[in-house]
Amino acid sequence: xxxxxxxxxxxxxxxxxxxxxxxxxxxxxxxxxxxxxxxxxxxxxxxxxxxxxxxxxxxxxxxxxxxxxxxxxxxxxxxxxxxxxxxxxxxxxxxxxxxxxxxxxxxxxxxxxxxxxxxxxxxxxxxxxxxxxxxxxxxxxxxxxxxxxxxxxxxxxxxxxxxxxxxxxxxxxxxxxxxxxxxxxxxxxxxxxxxxxxxxxxxxxxxxxxxxxxxxxxxxxxxxxxxxxxxxxxxxxxxxxxxxxxxxxxxxxxxxxxxxxxxxxxxxxxxxxxxxxxxxxxxxxxxxxxxxxxxxxxxxxxxxxxxxxxxxxxxxxxxxxxxxxxxxxxxxxxxxxxxxxxxxxxxxxxxxxxxxxxxxxxxxxxxxxxxxxx
Amino acid sequence: xxxxxxxxxxxxxxxxxxxxxxxxxxxxxxxxxxxxxxxxxxxxxxxxxxxxxxxxxxxxxxxxxxxxxxxxxxxxxxxxxxxxxxxxxxxxxxxxxxxxxxxxxxxxxxxxxxxxxxxxxxxxxxxxxxxxxxxxxxxxxxxxxxxxxxxxxxxxxxxxxxxxxxxxxxxxxxxxxxxxxxxxxxxxxxxxxxxxxxxxxxxxxxxxxxxxxxxxxxxxxxxxxxxxxxxxxxxxxxxxxxxxxxxxxxxxxxxxxxxxxxxxxxxxxxxxxxxxxxxxxxxxxxxxxxxxxxxxxxxxxxxxxxxxxxxxxxxxxxxxx
Numbered sequence: 001x002x003x004x005x006x007x008x009x010x011x012x013x014x015x016x017x018x019x020x021x022x023x024x025x026x027x028x029x030x031x032x033x034x035x036x037x038x039x040x041x042x043x044x045x046x047x048x049x050x051x052x053x054x055x056x057x058x059x060x061x062x063x064x065x066x067x068x069x070x071x072x073x074x075x076x077x078x079x080x081x082x083x084x085x086x087x088x089x090x091x092x093x094x095x096x097x098x099x100x101x102x103x104x105x106x107x108x109x110x111x112x113x114x115x116x117x118x119x120x121x122x123x124x125x126x127x128x129x130x131x132x133x134x135x136x137x138x139x140x141x142x143x144x145x146x147x148x149x150x151x152x153x154x155x156x157x158x159x160x161x162x163x164x165x166x167x168x169x170x171x172x173x174x175x176x177x178x179x180x181x182x183x184x185x186x187x188x189x190x191x192x193x194x195x196x197x198x199x200x201x202x203x204x205x206x207x208x209x210x211x212x213x214x215x216x217x218x219x220x221x222x223x224x225x226x227x228x229x230x231x232x233x234x235x236x237x238x239x240x241x242x243x244x245x246x247x248x249x250x251x252x253x254x255x256x257x258x259x260x261x262x263x264x265x266x267x268x269x270x271x272x273x274x275x276x277x278x279x280x281x282x283x284x285x286x287x288x289x290x291x292x293x294x295x296x297x298x299x300x301x302x303x304x305x306x307x308x309x310x311x312x313x314x315x316x317x318x319x320x321x322x323x324x325x326x327x328x329x330x331x332x333x334x335x336x337x338x339x340x341x342x343x344x345x346x347x348x349x350x351x352x353x354x355x356x357x358x359x360x361x362x363x364x365x366x367x368x369x370x371x372x373x374x
Numbered sequence: 375x376x377x378x379x380x381x382x383x384x385x386x387x388x389x390x391x392x393x394x395x396x397x398x399x400x401x402x403x404x405x406x407x408x409x410x411x412x413x414x415x416x417x418x419x420x421x422x423x424x425x426x427x428x429x430x431x432x433x434x435x436x437x438x439x440x441x442x443x444x445x446x447x448x449x450x451x452x453x454x455x456x457x458x459x460x461x462x463x464x465x466x467x468x469x470x471x472x473x474x475x476x477x478x479x480x481x482x483x484x485x486x487x488x489x490x491x492x493x494x495x496x497x498x499x500x501x502x503x504x505x506x507x508x509x510x511x512x513x514x515x516x517x518x519x520x521x522x523x524x525x526x527x528x529x530x531x532x533x534x535x536x537x538x539x540x541x542x543x544x545x546x547x548x549x550x551x552x553x554x555x556x557x558x559x560x561x562x563x564x565x566x567x568x569x570x571x572x573x574x575x576x577x578x579x580x581x582x583x584x585x586x587x588x589x590x591x592x593x594x595x596x597x598x599x600x601x602x603x604x605x606x607x608x609x610x611x612x613x614x615x616x617x618x619x620x621x622x623x624x625x626x627x628x629x630x631x632x633x634x635x636x637x638x639x640x641x642x643x644x645x646x647x648x649x650x651x652x653x654x655x656x657x658x659x660x661x662x663x664x665x666x667x668x669x670x671x672x673x674x675x676x677x678x679x680x681x682x683x684x685x686x687x688x689x690x691x692x693x694x695x
Contacts, residue, residue, distance in 0.1 A: 065561040066532075195649040196420075225419040225588055230632045230643030252561060255634040259643060282636060296566040298591035299636050302614035305413070305596055308573060311566045316531050 012262065013056025015091070016213055016246055017077070018112070022050045022086035024069070024076045028321060044320045046072040048270035049086070051359075054214065057240055059247040061261035061278060063254060063293070067317055069270040070250045074216040077248070078130055079115060079123055088115040092129050093213055099125035128158055131207035135219035137199035141191040148187045151175070151206045160210055170209060177242070178205045178235060197228035201235065208239060216248045221256060233260050254297055258282050266290045269320060269328045272359065276366035286368045288312065288333045326353040327371065335372060348372070379450050381549055381582050382408040382431065382470075387444035389423075389430045396654035400426040400439065402606035405680075408599075410549065411580040415597025415614070417590055417629070419650055423606040424586045425475065428552045431584075432472050433461040449549070467494050471543040472552040476559065478535035481527035487513075487538055488523030494545045512541040517571060533564035540571065550582045551575075557592050569595045590633055594618060602626045605651050605661040608680070612687035622689040625662050660692065668693060 025043035047069040054060045062070040075081045077088050089112040092100065097107060103122045107113050118126065134140040141150050151171050154160070161167035175183035178201040191199055200220060207215050217236065221229040237260060239245055251257055257264055261278040266289065274287040285291045292313035298304060312334045318324060330336040330352040339348035351357075351371045359369040389401040400423040408414050416424045429435045431446055433453055445452045448469055453461055474480070482490055491512060492505040500508070510520035516537040527535060536556065543551050553572065557565040573596060576583050585596050593600060600617040602610040602625065610623040621627045631644040648665040651657055657664055663673035670692060678690045 065563065197649070226590070227419055227629055227632050227646040228649075230634075230645035231647070233634075233643060234645070253634070254562075255636050258636065259634045259640060279640065292563060294636065296562040297636055298566070298569070298589075298595045300591040300594045300618065300630070300633055302594050302618045304594055305573070305598065305614065308570050309566045309595065311563055313563055316533065316564075 012058045013244075015053050015055050017054040017091070017248075018087075018089040019053070019073075019077065020051050020087045020089070022047055022073065022076055022088060022116075023084040024072050024081055025084040042321050045270045045323055046320060047076060048323070050265075050267070050270070050272055051086075052265050052272065052275065054246050054248060056213075056246055057244050058263070059236070059240065059249050059261045061249045061251060061257040061264045062267055063251060063257055063264055064267035065252060065293075065317060067269075067320065068267040069320075070267050071218055073267070074132070074218055074248055074250050077115065078127075078132060078216060079118075079120060080132075083116050086116065089113070090115050090126070090130070090214070092126060093211075096125045096129050124158075128160075128210045129213045131210070131212040131215045133200070133203050133207050133215060133217045133220045136223055137196055137203055138191075138223075140203055141199065143191055146188050146190055147175075147194075147202055150191065150202060151209055154206060154209050158210060174205045174209045177208065177239070178202070180205070195228075196224050197231060200224060200232050204232075204235065204239070208243065208245070211243065212245070214246045214248065216250070218250045219252070220249075222251070222253065229256070236260055254282055254293060255299075266293065269317065269323060271328065271369065272367075273329065273370070274366075274368045275359075280366065286362065286366065286373065287329075287370050288335050288372070289329050324353070326351070326355055327357050327369070345372075347374075380407045380447075381410045381412075381449060382406070383445075383447040384431070385445045385447070387427070387430060387446060388442045389426050389435055389439055390442050391426075391439040393438055393654075398653045399606050399656060400653055401430060402656075403444070404603075404606075404608055405444075406601065406608070406611075408550070408582055408584070411576075411582055413576055413583045413585065413596055413598045415593035415600045416584060416586045416603055417588065417593050417600060418603035419588060421650055421653070422603045423653070424603050425554055427603070428472060428554050428584065428586055431550075431552060432466055432470050433458070434466075434472075467543075467546045467548060468498070469548055470550045470552065471546070471548040473539055473543045473554060473556050475554040477539045477542075478532060481535060481538065483527055485526075486523065487525055487527070487530070491523070491538065491542050491545060494542070498546055508545070509541075512544055513538075515544065515575075516541045517567075531564075532560055533567060536560060536564070536568055537571065540568075540575075544575070548581075550584065552584045552586065554586045555588070556585065558587070558589070565592070572596055590618075590630065602629070605656055606653055607661060607690065608688075609662065609691070610689045611680075612684075616684070616687040620687075622683060622687070622694065623662075623691050624666050624668050624693070628667070660690075 024047040025045055028042040050073055064070050076083050091112050105122055152167055155167050161170055172183040175186055180186045180201050221232050249261055257278055264278045264281050265272045265275040268289050274290045285294045292311050296311045314332045324331050336348050336352040338344040348371055357369045357371045359367050362368050362373045384406040387401055387404045391398040391400055418424045430441055441454050446454050453465055488509050491509045495505040509523055513520050513522055518537050557568050585593055587593050594614055597614050600614050601608050604625050610626045621630055628646045646665050651661055659675050660673040660678050663669050672692050678692045680688050680690045681694055682688050683694055
């Protein structure tokens, strides 16, 4: 169970997903009177202009606190929430492309399809390529379905098997892949008869049964005990190696991200504030928000109890309806607040509350949106 | 600080749940001692009985659970011999209070914060005026402004609600506060702030805290002593340094190796294969034997006794026979 190096540093293939300026705004319901008075519509800016790429066999992490838009980004790519703007170019597999063409959707010259512009009615073939694993292994399965049906449902929906025997064989194979062995022991059980870790394996089996290209894993281990968390993380890594999956891994835990991710994007209030190599970011965070996140994580050490843990951040996350102008992090940023008191860089005091910082490459492979690095 | 009488002494405690499907031995022969001003961390996987242990200490074991054996001595009084009325009158919230798991989501949505925090004090005989005045002090002590008292729970963020719940636990100045997973479901930044708050409370008032968590990281932020629980039993006990820097029980060792770290080399994470046993039918001998990498024949037959291997460092494992 213990190895020297992790399967992390694997070769990364071609680009399969390119998200550009993705926006998801949810309208806030207002009273009839307010509408009559013509009061301006309010929106929750859940995802507010996010751009990134995912390559083949890459694990790309979206990290941030709750409410930062990381889950909504994942759901928007799968079109599970209405998208307000932007584009999501995805390179489907050959068989999916064929099905799409039959439905009258032509790919671009580079073989990509803009997921945002595909009508939802014609989206179904793409779901074979794009799958999701949810956070809660207790709530994401129908309690009245046997494991056979939980996993088999996808096969039926996409008519991926022609005979009952073929379907059975597929289910057993996938259960073996996620190490629920002997598979015949598990296939007839109900979800409540499994432990949390086993259920999450079933959820993964359900996601990979149709050989997807990209799996979005939304906090897949945060509800599991530490002792079995590692087991599921290793499974993700192994599957990546064996069947060449790519992941978008959504997590709030930077320590977990360090073990599974190639690259990390740190999100704050609907925007990516820092992006780059996973370990480099954690070893040397550049954006003040990333610095605070890294400082906040308790690294287990009995020495910690003797000191108060300093987290360089002020106050709490503001409401995503009224996003602060300029850099949206400035009210909580220690650098800005120091500057505003006249103690630091005077440039910042003026710039941060006024202009949005550009998302700039500050060194090879590292992008940061912060006026500190102008 | 070592006083003659420990603040809390638990001897051979057994708390069982009499369900229709059998007897669940959630806490099975647990003994502990806690001095005044000490912080104890209880670590274990979900279902290991750590919350049941906490409920036992505060006399709130939910039916069909029952304390069947053992004693819980708080300040020299055995509460297992007390009636519910006596516990309510003398112990609960006055000597021992608890920050329940997920309590921040159990605040009453139709009462203002001030009214909810004042409630235990009014029940304890404070006048409304006195109680409300004290609420303001308490809110400040947990890092909130008194103005928060006029708000309703839905107007507060998760971190603020958790602070309110901590303030509620402090209303009657108990000697011992039990915090059951106080930071689970909070964001990392808020988690660090809440742990800092508990640290300050412990330092300033010399209050004893029992922190219960599955997260060793959160526990080491606070605890001077650590008890590792597995399947209803304490398998290792010692100071934080002893347990963490020199873990003796194979379960503790594996648990520590399974934690993803922020620093150091990224090695393949280790995990503990299998799942904790069904507490209705615990395996004979050592309960960890089926998952243990160092298992021997004797482990399946005889239950290992608790042994003191170095001063204050106890372990229940046949490896050290």
